[in-house]
Amino acid sequence: MxxxxxxxxxxxxxxxxxxxxxxxxxxxxxxxxxxxxxxxxLNYGVDFAGGQEVRLTFTQQREAPIASLRELVGGLGFGEPTIQRFGADNQVSIRVRLPEEAENTPGAATRIGEQVIQAISSEYPDARRDGNDTVSGKVxxxxxxxxxxxxxxxxxxxxxxxxxxxxxxxxxxxxxxxxxxxxxxxxxxxxxxxxxxxxxxxxxxxxxxxxxxxxxxxxxxxxxxxxxxxxxxxxxxxxxxxxxxxxxxxxxxxxxxxxxxxxxxxxxxxxxxxxxxxxxxxxxxxxxxxxxxxxxxxxFGVNNNSFVPTETAAEKQERIARGEA
CATH class of the missing domain: 1.20.1640.10 (Multidrug efflux transporter AcrB transmembrane domain)
Incomplete structure (x- = not known):
């Protein structure tokens, strides 16, 4: 074969x-x-950007209402959120920066994430939570x-x-x-x-x-x-x-x-x-x-002599003694 x-x-x-x-x-x-x-x-993930990231899937909709979500989450007082599609058209990643006091308060970041999820769920009952991650700005x-x-x-x-x-x-x-x-x-x-x-x-x-x-x-x-x-x-x-x-x-x-x-x-x-x-x-x-x-x-100047071994004086004398040119 x-x-x-x-x-x-x-x-x-x-x-x-x-x-x-x-x-x-x-x-x-x-x-x-x-x-x-x-x-x-670069569109840093929560690993590199810090903050609270919430991932949601809108099970009853073909596309996530990104414009409405931006207005809704922006009104919670955490600054302008970063909202992007995450996977399918009905899946989104919502990232908000944490207040400075939240980084030093145990559980504060998680509560902020829960507050974002609760606000969205009350407006969109079909929103399914897929993740809620926290990374401090220092980390x-x-x-x-x-x-x-x-x-x-x-x-x-x-x-x-x-x-x-x-x-x-x-x-x-x-x-x-x-x-x-x-x-x-x-x-x-x-x-x-x-x-x-x-x-x-x-x-x-x-x-x-x-x-x-x-x-x-x-x-x-x-x-x-x-x-x-x-x-x-x-x-x-x-x-x-x-x-x-x-x-x-x-x-x-x-x-x-x-x-x-x-x-x-x-x-x-x-x-x-x-x-x-x-x-x-x-x-x-x-x-x-x-x-x-x-x-x-x-x-860079590599040539045909780049890997020619350097001949020592003893090797040169031995070569001449053998009658080699």
Whole structure:
């Protein structure tokens, strides 16, 4: 039985031919992503924003009355609420900031949540409570700080590992590829205002791990070929290395997508953000390994002598004694 091959053995795609336009597009996407984060901001979940979050389902209605809810909850004296659809059209998430005195008063936050639910239930008897969560502003700030530290530490540790295993150019190339992947993921969450919570941090760390794995496979093949083909121009050598690992990259990505796409389309709403982040990460991670991590080696000055072992004086004398040039 002949085995199915998604990528032929003799693949010869000239990836490096388009490295400049693709790199420019990537820089534009990175800038646009951070622009969205700075202007629109991230839709922090209760983990990062703090406050009281109430989740409701209006069982007898096709769509939740968001405008009426905003007016109703806003009249309770807790400031302007943040009300968004949460899952289906008849499900909403209502988030209100807690008064300063509530953070230091045991049970005050829960009572505020109950007050919001009671006010809505009296107006809409079909409102079903799905959740009532509290996070203080201090704890939310600590969560944000720790999340940023975790991401930065993971990216720096990855760059250091690649630097030690290969050379500094490879470390910087891998770090830039990870920065590209994380930036585009944050941009997607800012653009669509998907809820950004602790589970999304876990998704981004998973993207970092996937992108690192794919990048190291490509880099390892580049290192082998640098030792094998001394006279081959570097762009051709990089194309050869990427093509030789292309089958592995495609199969790994496709296998992950087979599991992720059904979960994205038919999975529970609580996992939508997590699944969407990892699904996007599969694409941008594969893209960055080919069009970010590899082309940067050309601009960072990697050449055919990068992995030639340094010859000591004793080795040189021994080579001359053997009559070798």
């Amino acid at each position: 002949k085995l199915l091959k998604l990528v032929p053995d003799d693949t010869n795609i000239h990836f490096l031919k388009w490295r400049v336009p693709f790199f420019v597009v990537s820089l534009i996407l990175i800038a646009a992503s951070w622009g969205l984060v700075m202007t629109k901001g 939310a700030g600590e969560f944000r700080s720790q999340a940023v530290q975790a991401l930065l530490f993971a990216m720096i540790a990855v760059a250091g590992y690649i630097w030690l295993r290969f050379e500094w150019q490879f470390g910087l190339g891998g770090l830039f590829a990870l920065f590209h992947d994380v930036s585009l993921t944050l941009g997607m969450f800012a653009l669509f205002q998907l809820e950004f919570s602790l589970q999304i941090i876990a998704a981004i760390l998973a993207i970092v791990g996937y992108s690192l794995n794919d990048t190291i496979v490509v880099y390892d093949r580049i290192r082998e070929n640098l030792k094998k083909y001394r006279k081959m121009p570097l762009p051709e050598l990089l194309d050869l290395s990427v093509n030789e690992t292309l089958a592995r990259t495609v199969m790994t990505s496709l296998t992950l997508l087979i599991a992720l796409v059904p979960l994205l389309l038919f999975g529970p709403e609580s996992l939508f953000g997590l699944t969407a982040a990892i699904t996007l990460g599969i694409f941008v991670g594969t893209y960055s390994s080919i069009y970010m991590a590899a082309p940067l080696l050309v601009w």
